[in-house]
Amino acid sequence: MTSHFDAVDGDHRIWTVPNVISMARLLLVPVVLVLILNGFGVLAVVTLAVAGLSDYVDGYIARRFDQMSKLGKLLDPMADRLFIAVTLIGMAARALIPWWLVAAIAARELLVGLTLPVLARRGFPGYPVHLAGKAGTMALMYAFPLLLLAEVDGVVGEVSYVIGWAAVLWGVFLYWCAGALYLHQFRDVLRTGARARPAL
Numbered sequence: 001m002t003s004h005f006d007a008v009d010g011d012h013r014i015w016t017v018p019n020v021i022s023m024a025r026l027l028l029v030p031v032v033l034v035l036i037l038n039g040f041g042v043l044a045v046v047t048l049a050v051a052g053l054s055d056y057v058d059g060y061i062a063r064r065f066d067q068m069s070k071l072g073k074l075l076d077p078m079a080d081r082l083f084i085a086v087t088l089i090g091m092a093a094r095a096l097i098p099w100w101l102v103a104a105i106a107a108r109e110l111l112v113g114l115t116l117p118v119l120a121r122r123g124f125p126g127y128p129v130h131l132a133g134k135a136g137t138m139a140l141m142y143a144f145p146l147l148l149l150a151e152v153d154g155v156v157g158e159v160s161y162v163i164g165w166a167a168v169l170w171g172v173f174l175y176w177c178a179g180a181l182y183l184h185q186f187r188d189v190l191r192t193g194a195r196a197r198p199a200l
Helices: 017-037 039-065 068-094 101-113 116-121 131-148 155-192
Strands: none
Touching: 017 039, 017 068, 039 068, 039 116, 039 131, 068 101, 068 131, 101 155, 116 155
């Protein structure tokens, strides 16, 4: 197929150090939601920062010690999306952000997600990560903690509000750009009838 996709990863290791860290990070997802819903914005930001640091650590360990695996490639983006989802829902439920923002991000996820079963039947585990997608996700991961800090009185809250909304709008734009790239690749798969080649 196409150079857009990597060959299927044959490494099915589960109990690697990076995977254990990723699993532990997933346990923080409901913690973030509870903290936001109960008005502990600063603690939620600290928890998100810990999750972000663990994301960097498990990625470094995976590359440095050759512990990359198929499961790890699924857990990392899953964790990022879950943190974004619970943060969005929690903040919208408390009227810290409008529901249209939740809809804009959810619509992109739904649109791309509907193509994944078709790719899986053709042997592709998912889409390769694009710079636009990584940049968009990173912008959103920074934006929502800043908007949580906007509740703090004084200069910190005001600056966080302005920078947070700038990052949100930029992140949503990049998120949709990445989505458009994924849909373009999906169209190519359908048009060419391509299937994945197992990794050697």
